[in-house]
Amino acid sequence: MLQKRSEAGADRSTDIETVSSTFMDYGYMDERFRENPLPLKAHHEPCRYAIQLYHHVVGDLGVKGKHVLEVGSGRGGGSNYVAEYLEPASVTGLDLSSAAIDFCRRAHTADRLTFVEGTAMDLPFKDSSFDIVMNVESSHCYPSFDKFLSEAARVLRPGGLFSWVDARFDDRLLDLERSFALSGLDLVRQTDITQNVVQALDAISDDKKRVIEEKIPRPFRPLIMSGVAVRGTLVYNALESGKLRYLSKVLRKPDRAAGEEANYPFDWSAAERFDPGAGSTLRRFQRTKTWMSRYISSKKPTII
Ligand SMILES: C[S@@+](CC[C@H](N)C(=O)[O-])C[C@H]1O[C@@H](n2cnc3c(N)ncnc32)[C@H](O)[C@@H]1O
Structure with a gap:
């Protein structure tokens, strides 16, 4: 039996501070949400931009009555949003971190919502057990994206949907496309949502900065601020310039x-002409070579 309440027995699911800490994504904003804001409960209001990303991911996939799996559910805010607002038959959140799973079991009290510890590399579920698999800002951490895609495809029932969002540097995009093309899944739709994510970051940057300044010791602040893409940091700048791209795809088994x-459009001849893996290795090698030759020339022995 899963424990869903804190030791003291208090329900943390509506506590604003707890709820605010349950999302780890960068957020999302677009015209549709500006014109028709999602109706949210007051305690979810501080997470509006993070929730909008989840709504972008599954809001129009017909979740009602479906069995949904989130791989890499983190602190569970997204899985909880789906369970609380979109009337699924069930939501299962899976994460590698036992601490995150323990937190989720205490913090989230929605019906039909469970959390399971496990890895995206070897999903602990039978074949064809879910109608929808969602994956939000997590796959960049996995040792093998190909293995994850094959696992996601395995646990989806035929006709089921895989909805994915995450960021990748531009020199990894061809590799990424190759993985999707080999996954055996059909492409349903895809969008580059980088600027939608930047809009959300612009809206919440000051709040994030204030919380970090209140809670994090000074030496760690720059790292954390860049990690959560506060405006002006390396990660934010990479997104804003398009060097780091935030992509969204829906695929069907x-x-x-x-x-x-399966039908996934991919230009195999372009892939043969340009191998991004080799490209980036080559660039790294050239950078190292330039650095080494500068270093060596600065250390030339002085001949007396
Ligand atoms: C940036 S967080 C995103 C969490 C959540 N999707 C959200 O947007 O709030 C990435 C999550 O992926 C999880 N993760 C990393 N590697 C994983 C793996 N191999 N299997 C399952 N989860 C993993 C991490 O533990 C972390 O909770």
């Missing part, structure tokens, strides 16, 4: 019993 073949 084809029904092979019905004879459907």
Whole structure:
């Protein structure tokens, strides 16, 4: 039986400070949300931009009555949003971190919501057990993106949807596309949402900065601020300039019993002409070589 309340028995699911700490994503903003704001409960209001990212990911996938898995659910705010607002049959949040799973079991009290410790590399679920698999800002941490895609495809029922958002540096994009093309999943839609994420970061940067200045010792602040992409930090600047791209894709598992073949558009000849893995290794090598030759020339022995 999962424990969903704190030791003291208090319900933390509406406590604003707890709720605010349950999202780890960068957030999302677009015209649709500006014109028609999502109706949220007061205690979810501080997480509006983070919730908008989750709504972008699954809000129009017909979640009602479906079994949903989130891989890399972190502190559970997103899985809880889906369970509390979108009427699924069930939501399962999975994360590698046992501390995050313990926190989620105490903090989130929505019905039909459970949290499981495990790895995206080897999902502890039977084949075809979910209608929707969502994955938000987590896959950049995985040792093998290909292995994760094959696991996501395995646990989806035929016809089920995989909805993914995450950031990648521009020199990794071809590799990423190659992985999707080999996954056996159909592409349903894709968008570059980098500027939507930047809009959200602009809106919440000052609040994030204030909280970090209140709670984090000074020496650690620059690292944390960049990690959460406060305006002006390395990560924020990379997103703003488009060097780091925040992408969104929905894919569908084809029904092979019905004879459907996967369909993911990919230019294999472009991939042969340019291998981003080799490219970045080459660039790293050239940078090292330049640095070494400068270093060596600055140390030339003086001939007396
Ligand atoms: C940036 S957080 C995002 C959490 C959540 N999706 C959100 O947006 O609030 C990334 C999460 O991925 C989890 N993670 C990293 N590697 C993982 C793996 N191999 N399997 C499952 N979860 C993993 C981390 O523990 C972390 O909670």
